[in-house]
Amino acid sequence: MNTANVQIGLNELLNRSNAHVQLSVPQLVEKVLIREEGSLTSTGAVSVSTGKYTGRSPKDKFIVSEASVKDKIDWGVVNQPIAEETFHHLYTKVLEHLREKEELFVFKGFAGADRNYRLPIQVVNEFAWHNLFAQQLFIRPTTQELANHEAQFTIVSAPTFKADPALDGTKSETFIIISFEKRIVLIGGTEYAGEMKKSIFSIMNYLLPEKDILSMHCSANVGEEGDVALFFGLSGTGKTTLSADSNRKLIGDDEHGWSDNGVFNIEGGCYAKCVNLSRKKEPQIFDAITFGSVLENVVLDENTRFADYNDTSLTENTRAAYRIDAIENIVLPSVAGHPNTIVFLTADAFGVLPPISKLTKEQAMYHFLSGYTSKLAGTERGVTSPQATFSTCFGSPFLPLHASRYADMLGQKIEKHGAKVFLVNTGWTGGEYGTGKRMNLAYTRAMVQAALSGELDRTETVKDDIFGLDIPLHVPGVPDDVLTPKKTWADSVAYKATALKLAAQFKENFKKFKTVPERIVKLGGPMM
Incomplete structure (x- = not known):
């Protein structure tokens, strides 16, 4: 044919x-x-069911x-x-x-x-x-x-x-x-x-x-001074939440390209998770779901047709599709300059990664290739404790080419345009899931703001002795002790054992990248 x-x-x-x-x-x-493919909601959106395939x-x-x-x-x-x-x-x-x-x-x-x-x-x-x-x-x-x-x-x-x-x-x-x-x-x-x-x-x-354009599974926004930020992260790490900033304009929430001209959105809309959605937590997404939008597998009240975003009886993967111009604080067309700041988001349920750390180019490439976050107990059948999960380049299901192709391009562009890279842990602090608690969102926002503003360029750092990450000692609006994971754990022996366990999983996962230069393995990954 x-x-x-x-x-x-x-x-x-x-x-x-x-x-x-x-x-x-x-x-x-x-x-x-x-x-009769769907019904109309109280806001004029179309509500549909996708049958047995909800993902x-x-x-x-x-x-x-x-x-x-x-x-x-x-x-x-x-x-x-x-x-x-x-x-x-x-x-x-x-x-x-x-x-x-x-x-x-x-x-x-x-x-x-x-x-x-x-x-x-x-x-x-x-x-x-x-x-x-x-x-x-x-x-x-x-x-x-x-x-x-x-x-x-x-x-x-x-x-x-x-x-x-x-x-x-x-x-x-x-x-x-x-x-x-x-x-x-x-x-x-x-x-x-x-x-x-x-x-x-x-x-x-x-x-x-x-x-020669790097395609990226990330969100992007731009500040008043034209400074561009990228947010990489798997589901549940806070990518959409942290990129939706009232003080910055959204370029796009999921897919972008980085060319010699700068960053551009691949899409013309957004496909947001809407489980537990509320106007208080996510006002931009909540208000964007209007006439012409599509809600997938969201349960409606039979009489009022109000969406019940807390009802997950059909699936936890409820979704809303809407045009990007349904959000007020955006850039149109969805293009901007070269990134000044890149943020890798992870939700570490082991509670051992720093809430924020500065990455070298080698570390950026290592963590980009790793694409780490955690699966939590109860999210999947058979998962009874936190499990490390790795998704190459934060988007392995969608990468047709070898992972090193994307990582090499990222490294070249970071070096050429001087982008600063940070690893931000939105997961647990003071212990692993079940013992510690989720990182305070206000603290995370303060850390991201400090990274974007350049505040962390002038801040003293200390090197984590297991993961080799440079941890800022001071961030405005964040207690100093929160910044260093081992200081938040009551049991220092348990902390070290858990950190070493996660470091070993990083190293084991990285063995699959057989063609990655040795300097990335040595300088980018855990020290122990």
């Missing part, structure tokens, strides 16, 4: 009278309600093993290969499935706020609410841009098509397949809309480094 045949088959599908191209938000909302299906994600990419992809558990013949077979079946549908929905837009590097995309949906989601998350074209739009990648999403593993070469009824040569993302068997968002991010993580 060549690319021309793929395009012909797709064009035949989209030229049918039942294919609705670029419907407005009100039109899509009407379709959602008429087709991503990483074991069902594949990349087509094609001649032009097979020597570049970091094949393994994350990037699983699938044969071209298998993709062709499945793609044909999905198109046949969609031809039988009464309606299809098509969105044309972009990924990448920097016009020099943006990717024109097209999203073909079986569900109207999926198309509404695409309008919220991707960058919407102007009338003139739409007239000249030529998609370079197309998402074809058919959630009601269930694969047969025995016949279709998949692992389950669900599949998310990227073909870089055919420029197609094929999704089936899952109603979880986040697969579309993350598939485009995976594609950008392949394309952007080829243009």
Whole structure:
């Protein structure tokens, strides 16, 4: 199957009278309600259920093993290969499935706020609410841009098509397949809309480094003086909370590129977790969920249609998709200069990492490759105590290339632009989970503010004797003893044993990076 045949088959599908191209938000909302795909909330948002799949299906994600990419992809558990013949077979079946549908929905837009590097995309949906989601998350074209739009990648999403593993070469009824040569993302068997968002991010993580642009799973904001900050962190570390600062303008909350021109947002919207959401805790997110927004798996009051964000009976992974311009304090277009400050966030449930520490370039690359945080007891079946978890570059599920490619680029850009890097622990202090307590958010905000303002450049530091991290001795608004973990533990012997245990896990995890320069291993990681 060549690319021309793929395009012909797709064009035949989209030229049918039942294919609705670029419907407005009100039109899509009407379709959602008429087709009974979802319901309207008290704020005018659309509320939907994603069925049994309430999150991503990483074991069902594949990349087509094609001649032009097979020597570049970091094949393994994350990037699983699938044969071209298998993709062709499945793609044909999905198109046949969609031809039988009464309606299809098509969105044309972009990924990448920097016009020099943006990717024109097209999203073909079986569900109207999926198309509404695409309008919220991707960058919407102007009338003139739409007239000249030529998609370079197309998402074809058919959630009601269930694969047969025995016949279709998949692992389950669900599949998310990227073909870089055919420029197609094929999704089936899952109603979880986040697969579309993350598939485009995976594609950008392949394309952007080829243009010497670092693609990053991080949030970004900019201060009044034009100083730019990046926040990397896995789920639960406070990335969204800390980047949403009333004194700084948001560039984006999840996906960015760093080019020779500076930082740009890859998306046109936000996909925020909304478990336990309240206006008091997250006013920007709470107030952004208005008409046109999409709520996934959030329970509503049957009469008032108020969202109950504390109800996790469907899933803890409740989500809200909304346009970035639904937030007042933003930068538009979503571009800014080079980062002055980079913050790596971790929620260390062992309570042994400093609440803030300054990193050298080698340490920055080490902790970027490590991507450490903790899983807590009770969050997953079988997890009875805190467990270290490592996600390369804080986004391993979305990185098609070898991790060292991204880390090398980060190191080069830090050195070239003089960015300062900090490791911030938003996790536990005074003991591990169950004994200690979660770091005071006000203290964390004060530490981040001190890092962004340059206050910590002038502060005396002490080196942690286990992790080798430089710990500031004073931060305005934070008690001095809080800054040094071992001072917060009542049992110093228990502290050292726990710290050594975590240090050993760091070292064991890092063994998989066999091509990383020795200086990164020696100078970047734990000392013991």
